Amino acid sequence: MRIAIGGFMHESNTFAPLPANRERFLEGSLTYGQAMVPIWREAHHEVGGFIEAAGKFGFELVPLGMAWATPSGPVTDEFFEHFCDALVTGVRIANPDGVLIALHGAMVTPKYPAADTEITRRLREAIGPDKPLAVTLDFHGNVCPAMADYANIIVGYQTYPHVDQRQRGVVAGELLARAVKKEIRPVSVAVSLPLFINLLGQDTARVPMTTLMESARAAEKRLGVLSVSIMAGFPYADVPDAGASVIVVADGNAQLAKAVADELAAAMWAVREQLNVLCPEPAEAVKQAIAATSTPVLLIDLGDNIGGGSAGDGTVLLAELLAQKAKGFVVVLHAPNAVVVAKRAGIGGVFEGDVGGAVDRLHGDPVAVRGTVRSLHDGKWIEGEARHGGRRLNDQGHTAVIDLGDGNALVLNSLRTPPFSLGQLTSLGIDPRAARVIVVKAAVAYKAAYAPIAGEIIPVDTPGLTAINPARFTYSRIKRPMYPIG
Numbered sequence: 001m002r003i004a005i006g007g008f009m010h011e012s013n014t015f016a017p018l019p020a021n022r023e024r025f026l027e028g029s030l031t032y033g034q035a036m037v038p039i040w041r042e043a044h045h046e047v048g049g050f051i052e053a054a055g056k057f058g059f060e061l062v063p064l065g066m067a068w069a070t071p072s073g074p075v076t077d078e079f080f081e082h083f084c085d086a087l088v089t090g091v092r093i094a095n096p097d098g099v100l101i102a103l104h105g106a107m108v109t110p111k112y113p114a115a116d117t118e119i120t121r122r123l124r125e126a127i128g129p130d131k132p133l134a135v136t137l138d139f140h141g142n143v144c145p146a147m148a149d150y151a152n153i154i155v156g157y158q159t160y161p162h163v164d165q166r167q168r169g170v171v172a173g174e175l176l177a178r179a180v181k182k183e184i185r186p187v188s189v190a191v192s193l194p195l196f197i198n199l200l201g202q203d204t205a206r207v208p209m210t211t212l213m214e215s216a217r218a219a220e221k222r223l224g225v226l227s228v229s230i231m232a233g234f235p236y237a238d239v240p241d242a243g244a245s246v247i248v249v250a251d252g253n254a255q256l257a258k259a260v261a262d263e264l265a266a267a268m269w270a271v272r273e274q275l276n277v278l279c280p281e282p283a284e285a286v287k288q289a290i291a292a293t294s295t296p297v298l299l300i301d302l303g304d305n306i307g308g309g310s311a312g313d314g315t316v317l318l319a320e321l322l323a324q325k326a327k328g329f330v331v332v333l334h335a336p337n338a339v340v341v342a343k344r345a346g347i348g349g350v351f352e353g354d355v356g357g358a359v360d361r362l363h364g365d366p367v368a369v370r371g372t373v374r375s376l377h378d379g380k381w382i383e384g385e386a387r388h389g390g391r392r393l394n395d396q397g398h399t400a401v402i403d404l405g406d407g408n409a410l411v412l413n414s415l416r417t418p419p420f421s422l423g424q425l426t427s428l429g430i431d432p433r434a435a436r437v438i439v440v441k442a443a444v445a446y447k448a449a450y451a452p453i454a455g456e457i458i459p460v461d462t463p464g465l466t467a468i469n470p471a472r473f474t475y476s477r478i479k480r481p482m483y484p485i486g
């Protein structure tokens with residue numbers, strides 16, 4: 001049994017100005033053929049799960065390639081065509097017994113608003129009508145129901161933060177191997193809802209999402225049901241398929257799959273008001289953080305959620321912390337030009353200049369700061385634990401730590417890096433446990449790394465490309481009416 005494996009993953013924020021071109025994928029992870037295996041084998045990622053499944057369920061791997069980039073604006077049509085060709089050509093040459101492909105589900109290109117479905121369609125065409133094709137998706141996929149016409153098996157992550165990625169990859173691999181052996185005849189059905197769940201409401205450790213997940217796991221135990229995935233969706237994409245959905249894989253019974261998906265979709269719709277979580281604005285949130293007795297306080301910069309595609313150089317909370325004279329804070333900003341200035345000053349030298357607000361003005365203006373260069377780093381570290389995103393080798397590029405006085409540290413890095421690993425700070429000699437306030441540019445994904453050390457967590461309704469409130473955005477292509485914005 002020979003199974004082709006591969007991946008092409010991007011979460012595209014259609015409101016973000018920076019496109020994902022070949023350079024962005026090279027900064028992320030871009031490998032062709034066999035070279036993908038050593039990179040992803042150990043990762044807590046679905047591709048690692050595919051490789052594990054090969055050993056467990058007895059299939060030979062035909063690695064096609066893997067492309068992954070940090071969320072940003074849409075993928076360019078040029079890179080999309082290039083990497084699709086690499087995958088499709090690989091399948092045509094190898095003529096495998098089945099295909100296992102890791103997609104995100106919220107990839108957009110200028111030409112394809114449902115790019116993941118287009119990839120699936122092309123892979124189906126390449127492999128022919130009869131062989132099984134399995135797709136794994138991120139919990140944030142905006143699922144286009146037509147994907148199920150091309151893929152027999154669709155399996156999404158069921159945790160946010162995403163800590164079950166490897167396990168879901170193994171599930172997809174097992175179902176595919178059983179389908180190749182004709183033990184099962186999997187069919188998938190996807191049902192989408194006109195529902196935006198904001199990222200706080202998507203947290204699978206929070207009710208009612210927890211309850212919905214329990215219902216999904218219970219439904220998976222029903223006779224004839226092979227897999228159930230509740231998909232939270234990605235509200236930062238102005239595309240026709242944006243929103244929450246449910247995917248069910250059943251054994252030869254599309255009617256059963258549809259019935260189970262409809263039932264869970266109705267359960268989701270029934271709790272939509274509880275899924276719509278609200279939180280304080282910056283000034284109030286910083287006031288609460290300074291007054292907190294249990295530290296470190298995490299101020300969650302929801303508007304500048306790097307993992308959701310924003311720039312990572314938003315200054316709203318930094319400016320507010322300085323204005324309210326907070327002490328003992330740590331703020332990380334993506335500021336490649338400021339890193340050059342810091343390197344020129346050297347360790348112990350004076351750093352003076354504007355930081356942040358370079359990409360756009362949606363996340364605040366540049367802030368003038370003065371401090372001392374505490375340390376300089378190459379920005380690389382290894383994460384050994386299961387963290388959201390499943391990355392082991394991390395790289396935030398050349399990085400400078402600036403001492404701002406009052407125990408305040410400003411970290412300036414050269415590559416946009418979401419805060420999914422404490423190594424981002426500890427590798428710089430910063431002990432996050434000793435800080436009073438840490439600004440975290442994320443929504444929920446940071447929790448796997450940061451929640452265990454947090455004294456208190458305050459999500460903040462900051463403005464920006466990933467603002468928590470969808471009413472801050474102007475949509476023109478989504479389904480209407482869309483809860484909660486109408």
Ligand SMILES: [Zn+2]
Nearest residue numbers: 138139140162
């Ligand atoms: Zn996600």
